[in-house]
Amino acid sequence: MTKIASLSTILQETASLPETQAQSLPGVFYTDPDFFRYEVDRFLSKEWHCLGRADEIPNPGDYFTTKLFDEPLLIAHGEDGIIRVLSNLCRHRGMQLAQGAGATRRFVCPYHAWSYNPSGQLRNAPMMREKGVTGANCRLPEFRSEIWNGFIYANLDDEAAPLSPRLAGLEQLLGRYETAKMRFVRAFEEEWQTNWKCLFENFMEAYHLSVVHPDTLHPYTPTGLSRKSMSDDAFTAYCANYPETAAPRGAGAPGLTEEERRRSTLFGVFPTHIASQAATLLASFSIQPLTVDRIRVRWTLSTYEDHLTQDELEQRIDLWNEVNREDREKLERMQTGLSSRHATSGPLGPKDLEGTIWDFQRYLSRKMGTYEPALVTATAAG
Numbered sequence: 001m002t003k004i005a006s007l008s009t010i011l012q013e014t015a016s017l018p019e020t021q022a023q024s025l026p027g028v029f030y031t032d033p034d035f036f037r038y039e040v041d042r043f044l045s046k047e048w049h050c051l052g053r054a055d056e057i058p059n060p061g062d063y064f065t066t067k068l069f070d071e072p073l074l075i076a077h078g079e080d081g082i083i084r085v086l087s088n089l090c091r092h093r094g095m096q097l098a099q100g101a102g103a104t105r106r107f108v109c110p111y112h113a114w115s116y117n118p119s120g121q122l123r124n125a126p127m128m129r130e131k132g133v134t135g136a137n138c139r140l141p142e143f144r145s146e147i148w149n150g151f152i153y154a155n156l157d158d159e160a161a162p163l164s165p166r167l168a169g170l171e172q173l174l175g176r177y178e179t180a181k182m183r184f185v186r187a188f189e190e191e192w193q194t195n196w197k198c199l200f201e202n203f204m205e206a207y208h209l210s211v212v213h214p215d216t217l218h219p220y221t222p223t224g225l226s227r228k229s230m231s232d233d234a235f236t237a238y239c240a241n242y243p244e245t246a247a248p249r250g251a252g253a254p255g256l257t258e259e260e261r262r263r264s265t266l267f268g269v270f271p272t273h274i275a276s277q278a279a280t281l282l283a284s285f286s287i288q289p290l291t292v293d294r295i296r297v298r299w300t301l302s303t304y305e306d307h308l309t310q311d312e313l314e315q316r317i318d319l320w321n322e323v324n325r326e327d328r329e330k331l332e333r334m335q336t337g338l339s340s341r342h343a344t345s346g347p348l349g350p351k352d353l354e355g356t357i358w359d360f361q362r363y364l365s366r367k368m369g370t371y372e373p374a375l376v377t378a379t380a381a382g
Contacts (some may be wrong), residue, residue, distance in 0.1 A: 008371040015365035019351060023357040027343025028194035030335065036292035043271070043367035045069050046157040050286045052272035053300050054147050055184035056082055056101070057107035061118050062189070066290060066298060066334060072096050073143070074107070085145040085154040086120045091138055101187070116140055126173060150180040151273070151284065170267060174277055176260060178253040182282045182302035185313055187261055189298045189322075194331040195338075196272060196289040199297070201360060202327055203274040203285065204266060206238055207298075207353040210330050212330055217321045220246050221264055223274035228355045229265065233366070236359035238265040238352070240276075249308045252279025268356065270363045280307045282317055291333055299324075313322035 012033040015025055028036060038206040051066055051375065052075065069257055074088035074097060097107040097116065100211050106123055108115045109286045115124045120140035125133045131148040146163050149171070152162055192199065202208065206226030210218040219239035229237040241263045242249070252261060256279055264278045281303055288296040301317060308316070337343060348354040 002373070003032070003132050004035060005373075007032070007035055011361070011368055012365050014345065015361040018261075018341070019355060019358050021363070022348040022354070023345045024348055024357070025197075025361065026345050027338030027340060030198055030338045031292060033292045036195075036289070038288065040069065041370070042369075042372070044289060045050065046160060047271050047367075048146070048153045048155045048160065048163040048269075049271075050269065051075055051085065051152045051154055052187065053182075053184050053284065053302060054150050054152055055182070057083060057304065058184075058189060059103065061103045061105055062101075063098060063107075063118065065098050066189075066286075066288070066295070068156060068215065070152065071143070073154065074098055074140070075152060075154075076118040076120070077108075079117060080119060081147070082119070082202070083147060083152060083325065084120060085143040085152070087141040087182070090114050090277040091140065092125070092232065097140075107321065123206065139336050149174060150182060153273075163234075166232070167269065169230055169232045170235045170269070173265065173267070174232065176253060176257065177265070177279070177282075178255075178304070179277060179282060182304055183306075185301045185303055186317060187298065187300045188321075189296065190328075191290070192241070192262065192295050192297055192328050192332065192337065193293055194295060194328075194335045195293055196295050197360075197364075198331050198335065198338075199285075199287055199295060199327075200268055200272065200274060201357050202238060202331055203348070204238070204356040204360065205267045205354045206240060207314055207349045208330075209240065212321055212326050216326065219243075220249070224350055228352045229267075231356070231359045235267055235269045236356040237265060238356055240266060241265040249278060250280030250304070252304045268360070270360065271367070274338070280304045283319040283320055297324075340358055 012023060049068055056064055057077040060077050060079050061226040066073050072088035074086040076086060077083050088098060090097055092112055092114050095109050095111040096108055106117055107117045113126050117123055120142060122138040147151045148164050165281040183379040204225050207219055209314045210223040219240050227239050229239050243350045264276050266276045268274045283301055285297060290296055348357055
């Protein structure tokens, strides 16, 4: 049996354990480059990935750029009011059109000055008319995208099933928070030296909160008060409840219950979107796998209307920066340890602490399915 076939079997066996006997995956699942490439070919490159928030680009001409696997992406608010996920490459010679974020009436290629409007239509190709290049037959390729609750998702697979119907349960969980109405505050982008699954699992389990974040999160979201919430084939969630001694964190949407105001609802949309929804603040993280031990993390903060002052927002930004530093330090340290032959499987914590990891494992097992040698052969050839 090949290495990938053996690992696929271990994954299926681990994911099939009952929740009360759930086990972590051995370290090789987070460190083997061949297995990572198999994940990318098998399902990661065919799944829906969150890129950011629609409110980042609220006006026609607004845009931001990012990358998903090998595809440079241009997320632009078109003149017709539609937000599109476009290829960020000029149709002439493949030069990247835009960098960073901003607002523009036209994207002008810095190589030969071909220009496109924010909807992706070619506007001008200097001295190319005799070649028959016009706006009628040339535009930027567009990737499949959906906006769900204000989040912009994209899929590189033209045949993928729609995302929104798979998130009906999560829609119910978030409904009264009015997530779609949250107002974008700021975006950040970082590279972490860890496997993509490590950050998803870390964010979606409460077991580490009081240990890794004793000063930043423990006063508001202690491990002992966290409770597993709903899950489905496409997502998992838990509630980080605030102690009675914690000061109020803001009123938020008028329809929220008192219970919802006094907790953070953390959810993960498989495979790479994780977020924390509180009454007045939304922190959203898009995990972009780069290599087996390196990820790009694009994260945003949004607030509900103007319920937080600018000083309060800056305090929350500082808090999340520190929380991320604490998590990043631990995950990068753990990534080194996971290469050890002694990084074997161990028992997962109780349902309220690490039941979300069990959910994630079952998702992985469904997506990986039966081992296919052809995928490994194709990957190796590439």
